[in-house]
Amino acid sequence: MNYNQTLTYIHSRPKLARVLGNDNLKALLSALGNPHKKLKFVHIGGTNGKGSTAAIIARTMQYSGYKTGLFTSPFIERFNERISINGQDISDTELATSATYVRDIMERTGLSVSEFAFVTAVGFYYFSQKNCDIVILEVGMGGLLDATNVIEKSEVSVLTLIGLDHTQYLGNTIEEIAKTKCGIIKNNGIVISYPCQPPKASEIIQEECLLRRAKLIIAESPVSFDGFFNYKGNKYSLALAGAYQPYNAATSIETLFALRERGFNIPDERIRRAVAETTWKARFEIINDKLIIDGSHNIDGIRALRKSLEALNRRIILVIAMMQDKDYEACIKEIAPATDLVVATQVSGIDRCLSAVDLSALLSPFVITKTVENAIDAVRLALSLADGGIVCTCGSLYLAGEIRAQLKELNVKN
Numbered sequence: 001m002n003y004n005q006t007l008t009y010i011h012s013r014p015k016l017a018r019v020l021g022n023d024n025l026k027a028l029l030s031a032l033g034n035p036h037k038k039l040k041f042v043h044i045g046g047t048n049g050k051g052s053t054a055a056i057i058a059r060t061m062q063y064s065g066y067k068t069g070l071f072t073s074p075f076i077e078r079f080n081e082r083i084s085i086n087g088q089d090i091s092d093t094e095l096a097t098s099a100t101y102v103r104d105i106m107e108r109t110g111l112s113v114s115e116f117a118f119v120t121a122v123g124f125y126y127f128s129q130k131n132c133d134i135v136i137l138e139v140g141m142g143g144l145l146d147a148t149n150v151i152e153k154s155e156v157s158v159l160t161l162i163g164l165d166h167t168q169y170l171g172n173t174i175e176e177i178a179k180t181k182c183g184i185i186k187n188n189g190i191v192i193s194y195p196c197q198p199p200k201a202s203e204i205i206q207e208e209c210l211l212r213r214a215k216l217i218i219a220e221s222p223v224s225f226d227g228f229f230n231y232k233g234n235k236y237s238l239a240l241a242g243a244y245q246p247y248n249a250a251t252s253i254e255t256l257f258a259l260r261e262r263g264f265n266i267p268d269e270r271i272r273r274a275v276a277e278t279t280w281k282a283r284f285e286i287i288n289d290k291l292i293i294d295g296s297h298n299i300d301g302i303r304a305l306r307k308s309l310e311a312l313n314r315r316i317i318l319v320i321a322m323m324q325d326k327d328y329e330a331c332i333k334e335i336a337p338a339t340d341l342v343v344a345t346q347v348s349g350i351d352r353c354l355s356a357v358d359l360s361a362l363l364s365p366f367v368i369t370k371t372v373e374n375a376i377d378a379v380r381l382a383l384s385l386a387d388g389g390i391v392c393t394c395g396s397l398y399l400a401g402e403i404r405a406q407l408k409e410l411n412v413k414n
Contacts, residue, residue: 035128046160144183315389
């Protein structure tokens, strides 16, 4: 397969496995020579903050001299973002070669796995072929039955902020979701938890760690001030914007301390440098003084976004699109009071996206609202109405990707 054929094949795979569980993936990996068993992992689960946390850890390990793989999802602009080594995305050729090999093995053995499981197998194979020293592995959804949980052990398991999302798959309560996400905890392992978990989630995490005799370390709350934060007596500069990012950074730092216990040589100055330099697309990403791109799409993410926007003390013009399977009504009620004007839009080519017209109708009781179906035109209109304020896009990572890919057309420099 060439690159385009590879993407077509990947997206043709079923979104969910017909039979729950990872038995087929385990069999496929066995046929591939069990590449995951040749790797060391930091396994990251949670609802919000996984990407930022993973990025800081990966950058630090790279700076500390380790060949570091990073597996994340979803991508923002290009599929290749999901699999990278030392900050370099997998090339088109290497993705096509690795995926073709995995496909051939899968078809020869008569196995069938979901799209995400297939990509996970490709990632494991690629990282193993490149002899990575460590892989920072982000779950796709949940934890217990997630394809990434096929790994038998991890150096550290990390739980970022747990909240309500993917409720149609993971459960309708914090307790149910936390229980599922705690599935990545390994027997006698090390677990790092976000500083301020919801109380019910924290209880579940503690119970699961006791059950599996895992060492639980809860990161402390950082103290933030003027673009810096203090953590355990050390001062850090943080490249990632957003009021919540010091908490993700604290979780990352505590994970790196735990990796030292596992024998990795991670100098303090490498941690400080990584925290000061790591950025992550569409996570309160300040493009310039006129535009922020954010991918928040669940209630906890939207709450964090509102707090970050209010801290700017500027006029806020919001461009928003949301998926029908998200709690869009709660998100709208949360974010609307923090805005002066909202442009409701939709993402092209995504059937489950709420229509701009329907979204506008939901918004209009709370805030002055305009409706523009084309996302790029929506941002263009918002920028024209900014009048010294700042435009922020939110509600969907698909929206973030579409806008980010068209920054040149919008005449916006990042």
